[in-house]
Amino acid sequence: MSNKVGLTWLKDIPKANQDQFKEDLGSFKNGPIFNKLRSILSDEEDKLSRQRLSVEIFDSPNWANKQAFVNGQLSAIRLIKELIG
Secondary structure, eight states, X not given: OOHXXXXXXXXXXXXXXXXXXXXXXXXXXXXXXHHHHHHHHHHHHHHHHHHHTOGGGGGSTTHHHHHHHHHHHHHHHHHHHHHHO
């Protein structure tokens, strides 16, 4: 667990409970739910990356807004992927 990610997960967790929380989180991160979530997030990230590079996006007069929206979605996905490892 990187320091930044660890600090995020442990924020508001009492010191006395942090070791148990880390252990529980480690078990959960390696479980089937997080593995499936990682797969879903990777698929969505790939889809958005292809969309961002698509020529059709420029056919819209609002292409800059669409591009900013896609970039925001990609940023959120990457943050979640970082948090779940």
